[in-house]
Amino acid sequence: MQEKLSEVQQRISKLEALRQMGINPFPNDFAVKNTAKEITDRCGALDKEALEAKNETAILAGRIMAFRDFGKASFLHIQDRTGRIQVYIRKDLIGADAYKIFRTFDIGDIVGVEGKVFRTKTKELTIEAKIIRLLTKSLMPLPEKWHGLTSVETRYRQRYLDLIANPEVRDIFIKRTRIIQLIREFLNKMDFIEVETPMMQSIPGGAAARPFKTHHNALDIDLFLRIAPELYLKRLVIGGFERVYEINRNFRNEGISTQHNPEFTMLEFYQAYATFDDLMVLTEEMIGFIAKELLGTVVIEYQGEKIDLTPPWQRISVKDAVLKYTDADGEIFTDKKMAMAFAKKLGLNIPEAFSHGKVILEIFEHVAEPKFTQPTFVTHYPLEVSPLSRKNEKDPAIVDRFELLVCGREIANAFSELNDPIDQNERFIQQLKEKEAGDTEAHAMDEDFVRALEYGMPPTAGEGIGIDRLVMLLTNSASIRDVILFPQLRPEKS
Secondary structure (H helix, E strand, O other): OHHHHHHHHHHHHHHHHHHHOOOOOOOOOOOOOOOHHHHHHHHOOOOHHHHHHHOOEEEEEEEEEEEEEOOOEEEEEEEEOOEEEEEEEEHHHHOHHHHHHHOOOOOOOEEEEEEEEEEOOOOOEEEEEEEEEEEEOOOOOOHHHHOOOOOHHHHHHOHHHHHHHOHHHHHHHHHHHHHHHHHHHHHHHOOOEEOOOOOEEOOOOOOOOOOOEEEEOOOOEEEEEOOOOHHHHHHHHHOOOOEEEEEEEEEOOOOOOOOOOOEEEEEEEEEEOOOHHHHHHHHHHHHHHHHHHHHOOOEEEEOOEEEEOOOOOEEEEHHHHHHHHOOOOHHHHOOHHHHHHHHHHOOOOOOOOOOHHHHHHHHHHHHOHHHOOOOEEEEOOEHHHOOOEOEOOOOOOEEOEEEEEEOOEEEEEEEEEOOOHHHHHHHHHHHHHHHHOOOOOOOOOOHHHHHHHHOOOOOEEEEEEEHHHHHHHHHOOOOHHHOOOOOOOOOOOO
16 A cells, blocks of 8 residues: 555656646647557558558557656557557657656556557557657556456446456447447337436336435425336327337336346337237347347357347246246146245245235246246236236236346346226226235336326337346346446445
């Protein structure tokens, strides 16, 4: 710690020395014209003689990541948003005064460079600087002698250092941006319209989750950060937006894990005159399109597992999945007492207040969900755990709903939407009873949404896709914290 403080003091002393020399250590008048990648793309295939004949010059800026000092000459590696490139500094070329200033530079400083592109004796593409200027003096040394940043806690808490030190981390977030662009491209071509809906809601709806609560002083009312945009997007379908989507931030007051962050990003979209079967096909096409455009293939690797995104994907009902992976009697699906007894046999401690459908879901998530490594649509969930879904025509105890599972994780949730206002009102009333019985995640009553349904919503299917989890899959990232720039963490201990 003492050594680090000493280095900081040295840098501060250099900063003061530069100011005494009349040099601004934080100027903003250097015009950048090139990037490291642009220079590499343009000159990377040229040999020494071809470069000399071309007489290529470059003007770029970046952070000093490596520094080799040979007295009257030095080599730097500087890093900009596109990559790294070597810079050669000679005292006789930039002048004695400029070289004296240059000798105050440190690893981590941001510099502007102008010079000729050439190849060294070791054939490395290099810029021979005729001008080098300090653009930002770094007062803190880069971590671990600037060769990388490995502390997970530091990486998440000080993401700016993670991005500086680890190029592969920057690549993940560049891919994340590209994935979202490709989602928009795919849906826009299918005539979907992108919209924005409220993030603060008077009634938290659209999902089974505990909300964050806040208070609006001017209106003197409590509001909730949205847990889902679903009910607002459906209002838009009622209003005539027959294909609509939102890439939205959701907030759920739940635990933090490798798969959960209390603030996360979701794609939610609705298509009128479609069923959940139609959305299975759309989902296969969209994720396949994204993978092909992003990675050039639909066969990817995730945490050592080969994942084949080639459609069609496996489809299996909740009931069939439970029966496949357990010795359960089929009567657990019609008899709650038998379902509770079987859950107890599995070691599950389920409250009596849970509905029969929720007991079945707990059993499924325990015994079957982790089994699905390859993309699988799990269909026909119990009615009680799907208060916004359309009942199945053949069996009203289940709904026309699916979840997409990959590597045992939920990536998407979709269903044919309930558009019967009387049925919807009854479902909300049942949810209120379950909330009173102790289910803190039961859905709230939303009378305005019921009123909207009374004006008529066309038959519709809707889906939510967890963008963070999709990014995890397509970038081979083990934790959701690896794909969120600033994940939620406990406050630092003072």
